Structures are given as structure tokens and as C-alpha cells.
Amino acid sequence: MTILREIGIIARALDSIANIEFRDLELARGQYLYLVRIGEEPGIIQEELSDRLKVDRSTVARSVKKLADKGLIEDLKDNTNQKSKQWFLTEKGKAVYPFILAEHQYSEKIALEGFSKEEAIQLEKWLAKVRMNVAADWGLVKKGQKRNYSEEKK
Numbered sequence: 001m002t003i004l005r006e007i008g009i010i011a012r013a014l015d016s017i018a019n020i021e022f023r024d025l026e027l028a029r030g031q032y033l034y035l036v037r038i039g040e041e042p043g044i045i046q047e048e049l050s051d052r053l054k055v056d057r058s059t060v061a062r063s064v065k066k067l068a069d070k071g072l073i074e075d076l077k078d079n080t081n082q083k084s085k086q087w088f089l090t091e092k093g094k095a096v097y098p099f100i101l102a103e104h105q106y107s108e109k110i111a112l113e114g115f116s117k118e119e120a121i122q123l124e125k126w127l128a129k130v131r132m133n134v135a136a137d138w139g140l141v142k143k144g145q146k147r148n149y150s151e152e153k154k
Contacts, residue, residue: 003130007127007130010111014107014111015029015030017107018032018103018107019032021103022100022103025096025099025100026070027072027096028066030063031066031067032100033053034049034053034060034063034064034073035067035072035073035089035093035096035097035100036097036100036101036104037049037052037053038064038067038073038087038088038089038093039089039093039094039097039100042086042087042088042089043076043086043087043088044086044087045084045085045086045087046061046064046084046085047084049064049087054134054135054138056142064087067093070092071090071093072089072090072092072093072096073087073088073089073090073093074087074088074090075087075088
């Protein structure tokens with residue numbers, strides 16, 4: 001099966017397009033992903049952002065620092081945990097956020113051309129199921145465990 005190969009090709013193509021189109025916004029490789037998640041969930045913290053995007057905490061830290069240096073996001077101390085920072089879009093970040101969402105909506109429209117509404121809904125359900133399956137392994141590996149390639153999943 002080549003399902004994951006196809007998903008990877010789609011993801012890389014859309015990421016490449018976005019990286020090129022967002023250059024004028026001073027967003028480097030993949031930074032738009034962090035900006036969108038912070039826009040969707042104002043006050044999100046590093047651990048939550050790491051989990052949402054399935055990247056390690058150090059990658060999140062580097063990316064949000066670059067966004068903060070560009071004046072697109074700001075951090076505030078979390079009232080419940082002084083070691084933790086909550087992230088919010090600045091006015092500059094809020095100004096570019098709609099353009100990023102418009103690019104996403106356009107890309108999704110193009111990607112789903114020829115699909116009925118029902119097919120698109122079913123595809124989303126199937127991909128969510130794939131994501132949840134992968135997320136379980138991501139959580140294990142993130143905690144230092146190894147996957148057993150010789151053992152079949154039940």
C-alpha cells in the first residue's frame with residue numbers, strides 16, 4: 001500500500017506552496033502552522049501546541065521565538081503555571097491570520113475538487129482515524145519507547 005506515500009506527497013506539496021506564498025509575510029518554513037494554531041486557540045501553551053502539531057517541544061520553542069521576534073505573536077505568563085507561557089497573536093499576527101486561512105480554504109477547495117460533500121466528509125473521518133492511530137505511536141515514541149516492527153497490531 002502507498003497510502004502514507006500519497007498523504008506525504010500531498011502534505012509536502014501544500015507545505016511548499018504555502019511556504020512560497022507566505023514569504024512576503026516573513027513566514028519561514030512551516031511557521032504559518034504555529035501562527036494558525038495560536039490564532040485558533042489564543043493562550044495555547046507549548047505542550048499543547050507540541051501535541052496539536054505532533055512536533056517536539058524544542059521545535060515549537062524555536063518556531064514561536066521566531067514568530068515573536070517578528071512581532072506576530074506575544075507570550076504572557078500562564079496564571080496557573082509561572083514556568084509556562086501562553087501565546088497570543090499580536091495585532092500584526094491578527095492582520096496576516098485571515099490571509100493564511102484564505103490560503104488554507106483555497107487549497108482545501110482545490111484538493112477536494114470532484115468530491116461530493118459526502119465523500120469529503122467521509123475522507124475527513126478516515127483521515128482523522130489515521131491521525132489518531134499515528135498519534136498513539138507518536139505519544140509512545142515521544143516518551144522514549146520503541147515501536148515493535150515485528151509484532152502485528154491487533
